[in-house]
Every structure is written in C-alpha cells, then in structure tokens.
C-alpha cells in the first residue's frame with residue numbers, strides 16, 4: 309500500500325468512530341486494507357451503537373437543523389438516497405421513534421416539501437396518517453406537541469389552562485373548539501380561543517366549519 313492510501317484511510321479512521329466497511333465504501337478501498345491500517349494505528353474495532361441506545365441528542369448530533377424546522381441526515385445514505393442508521397434502520401424511523409416516543413407503525417413517510425427530511429415533526433406513520441385523513445372523527449386531542457402543523461401545547465393551554473392564553477390561528481381555534489367543554493360559556497370560550505362570542509354561539513348552533 310502506498311503511503312498516500314495509508315494516510316487517507318488513517319485520517320478517516322482517526323476522525324471516527326467509523327466502521328471498516330464504511331471507510332472501505334467511502335474510499336473504494338479493500339476492507340482488509342482498512343483493517344490493516346486500523347491495526348497499525350492501534351484503534352479498537354468499531355462497535356455500532358444499538359438502535360435502542362440512540363438518544364435525541366445523538367440523533368441531533370447526526371443531523372443538521374435547517375430553516376423551516378427541517379433536518380438533513382449527516383450519516384449514511386443508501387444508493388437510492390434513503391438516510392439510514394444501519395442496514396436495518398432508516399433515519400426516518402429512528403427520528404420518528406425519538407420524536408413520538410413510540411415505534412412507528414407501518415411506513416414512515418415525510419409530510420413536508422423537503423426531500424429526505426428527517427425532522428420528527430415532519431414524519432408520519434400509518435397511525436398518524438389515519439388520524440389526519442379522518443381528523444373529524446377524533447374524539448380527543450391527539451397526544452404530542454403538534455398535529456397537522458397545529459400547536460397542541462397552545463391549544464391545550466387555551467382549553468384547560470389559566471390566563472394568559474397564547475394566541476391561536478383560526479384553524480387552531482376551530483380545532484380547539486371541537487374539544488371544548490359544552491358547559492363553558494360562549495364568552496369564556498371565546499376569550500380563551502381568541503374568537504368573538506357570537507362566533508362561538510354560531511359554532512354551537514350551526515356547527516364549526518372544517519379546519
């Protein structure tokens with residue numbers, strides 16, 4: 309092996325942690341050559357962190373935040389461009405799990421316009437898709453911080469918390485209305501949701517327009 313090749317491999321290994329396979333893939337080098345350089349350097353074998361061991365901090369360190377709340381994966385990508393953690397786990401599924409604190413069900417697909425975005429809030433699994441497709445049948449506020457781009461934390465505060473109440477957008481106010489207590493006066497509910505009392509009364513007699 310030429311000193312230049314040795315040096316290129318050594319640089320990547322020292323910048324690691326990185327697997328021999330990944331170095332060989334990136335540099336087009338033979339795996340055994342990479343293993344040889346690793347031995348020359350006295351570096352320990354690379355151990356892939358188990359999927360369960362990933363933390364939100366670890367995920368954030370491996371992805372770049374972009375404007376609009378998007379994130380780009382800094383780690384491996386498959387030939388088709390899919391960002392992956394390893395051979396079994398895509399960055400989408402990892403991100404979803406960390407964001408929602410549960411395993412995704414079915415396929416995890418992006419909901420934003422950025423290709424390959426791995427932001428947890430921009431990903432949906434079968435459960436979330438079903439809920440979104442049929443939002444009108446929801447009987448309680450979805451869990452989590454956002455739903456279809458709506459700020460559920462603010463909505464919860466307006467429905468159940470004490471003043472001051474955060475301002476809601478009109479879709480948020482209409483959405484929140486559907487989960488309000490019928491026993492609350494129209495004036496009180498209107499104050500909480502930032503609507504006119506007459507609007508709330510109209511919702512109560514004629515129904516709320518779709519969000």
Ligand SMILES: [Zn+2]
Nearest residue numbers: 378420425430
């Ligand atoms: Zn996005």
